[in-house]
Amino acid sequence: MGDTLQILTAMIIYMAAVIIIGVTFARKANASSDAYFLGGRSLGPWVTAMSAEASDMSGWLLMGLPGVAYWCGIADAAWTAIGLAAGTYINWLIVSKRLRRYSEKAGNAITLPEYFSNRFHEKKKVIMTIAAVFILIFFTVYAASCLVTCGKLFSTLFGMPYIPMMIVGAVFVLIYTIIGGFLAESASDFMQAIVMIIALGVIVLVGTYAAGGLGAVIDNVKDIPGFLEFFGMATPQTVDGVQQAANGVPLFGEAAPYGIISVVSMLAWGLGYFGVPQVLLRFMAIRHEDELTRSRRIATVWVLISLTIAVFIGVMGRALYPTALTTSSDAENVFILLSTNLLPPLIAGFVMAGILAATISSSDSYLLIAASAFAKNIYQGLFRKKASDREVLNISRLTLLLIAVIAIIIALDENSVIFTIVSFAWAGFGATFGPLMLFSLFWKRTTRAGAIAG
Template sequence: MKGDTIQIFVSMVIYMAIVIGIGLYFSKRANESSENYFLGGRSLGPLVTAMSAEASDMSGWLLMGLPGVAYWYGLSDAAWTAIGLAAGTYLNWLFVAKRLHNYSVIAGDSITLPDFFSNRFKEKNKFIMTISAIFILVFFTVYASSCFVTVGKLFNSLFGFKYQYMMIAGAAFVLFYTYIGGFLAETASDTMQAFVMIIALVIILFVGTAAAGGLVVVVQNAQAIPGFFEFFGIASPTVADGIQQSVNGVPQFGPAGNYGWYTILSTLAWGLGYFGMPQVLLRFMAIRDSRELTQSRRIATVWVVISLGAAVALGIIGRSLFPTDLKTYSASESIFIVMSSRLLPSMLAGFVMAGILAATISSSDSYLLIAASAFSKNIYQHLIKKNATDNQVMNMSRIILVLITLIGIVIALDEKSVIFTIVSFAWAGFGATFGPITILSLFWKRTTREGAIAGMMSGGIAVFVWKLVLKPMGGLFGVYELLPAFLVSCVFIYIVSLMTREPSKEIQDEFELAKKKSMEN
């Protein structure tokens, strides 16, 4: 490696060493009990709750996937996605956070999302718990693979190392410190990484704008590309075999595409996903005092608005600075890396690009831990070995951590994978499977166990059917699968709940108690 590259590498190694140190520091406390390992003993403060929730949610797509969309297609697709996500973040913290925290304590002191659903409906055969755990395992394995793709692309772009080797090394690193530190290590490192991510975005935003000649020049360049700088239009790169064509160093684009209200509604639907994201909902459950969630909401909202806005802007600025450097949609997701390595001193570039590692690590650790807890607590302990000790549950969770990592590695082996596409599918899966039942179980007393099962099953299945069968037909079926699947789930919950016997007095009394406590706080 060259001198500059070595400095970048050293900066990132130092960063990774700090993360491992955090895992080691919390390992003793994490291993005291399964509640500490999976939920941190409900001891999180408002800052850690907010920052770790957002860092674990955004993943590597914030610094690679979203800027890549803006670089390739222009403003509209990326901006409307960001607007939907910002709105969803705020509404989730406003309406769901406090009620879920209080209800999860009242409903059997639940420490996982499947626990809460099962305890909420007082089920004896644990069917809701089982299907919840299965969906979490499936979608979080896909989600984790997107993080491994991010790490592989990062080190391949920076150092020229073989993508597959770097992807596997990154997966092993995340597995190691999640394995030893559990939820406490995860939330502490996520908080640090949230600061790294937003600082990295802001630094590149200002440096990139200055290097491009100022904001006016960036806007003029973007407006010169048909549909690139429009909210109701979209750029159409001219490609041959997936590679964008250029003439005399000028990237070629076709006529602007139309970005109508139906497409906008589809893109805004990203915000619905928040109501079903286990890694975010778990932070609501883990805070030490529900009254502190108001402060957490403000912190989280500010962080999200700044981060998403900066990520979209980077894609626009990157097209002005490096118009022909990234010739495929997959390659466009490296625009943040290109800007960092070319515009900053080596050591600072290493710090900034640690932001990508931060985004990736802060998400993948959450995905692995929640998926492992879903199996070990909700399937192994309740169905397979009902008399399992706390140590046996934690040992099983670590076995599942390894298995999920291996499956995620297999999914991520293709270096042409597009991070944004992988994330969008898993996001839709969680949003449609858990979003409607989370909202209705918290705010509609008439929701029944049968309605919950019907809603979760129909929402999860609808994502697969719409994505794989209907969406390829185009037209009205081209809408993001989260929107129709979310609506399908809501309809099934409502209709089946009305068709079945109303919840028992015990369930209704708990609902009213959770409602009252949330209003008091």
């Protein structure tokens, strides 16, 4: 069996497993809009924790973050990872229990826009509409980043044009999300979180061995100015965006300064967690509030391990293949490069299913939350207040299709940098919902007018 066919076989087996999960939960998902959008508040602590982090990290974890480390060293990647790890812990610590409790008290809200609207006792549903519109915008962009990941993965592996491969990934994710709903998404995200961290672990162990040990990895990159500095950044010498090389050695300029403003900017990624719907909805969906303590510990450990390995994979990729990836966009293929070069094809296929896992676990969340925002909060909330559950579900599925089409259009540029796309949507959610979420949970005097203004 050819190498490409073995890789494809492994990935097909993985996708089949995901589809089986979707079909298994389809009947429960179709029971009501509550079941489809929030799983009837029935998640256990392990599924809550792992699905929250898998849907949060996306293909960004296996492609975007290692790509940044490969391209310009550890500063940007490491400070971002530190900010995200801290933000993860604090969000689970101070937000999760209150949101689980208050979302049920606020009219048993099953979406974030509905929670905000009920929390401030709206009649005209202005907050709900504004929140739903922002969710539609930012999650469409988020979904586009996942489709870019799919396109890069499949086109790199199989030598096929980027756009058809990206569309194939979009169709698979769309069908799966339409079939299964929140329970299927959460169950598969739990499985995909396991696949992701195993994939990271396999690559870091095999790669370190291939390089000759941890010391050899460090020795191979330590002479690059700024590459291993927390307060300096490597600057690849480029012509038209392509890094130059001489005698097989990549060219770098002097290390760029990396001051306190840059550090704070990267640490600020952690603040986005207070407004990220795909994580906040898991808080709302757990069975019992007191199980969130266990979920917090599980989620924090998973995040610490996965982020640390992801950054190191970028460093290791530069040590092993210093001139293989010559643009910032290509650098995001470092995980794929290591997998295909260091592992037997069949195992590489299963490892790279980790990228597919990260992409599916995020994109299905993004599509489902965006669809629920329109169907539940705009269509039913504003125009068809007496719409049946069946009607709301059908509208949400039509919305899924429309969002997917728009995301495909955004993702058409194969030179898009996943890290950049994600940073835009992440900042948007953090700024839009983060402050309002904290005020709604911790300050009783927060008013409807203040919520709208914020």
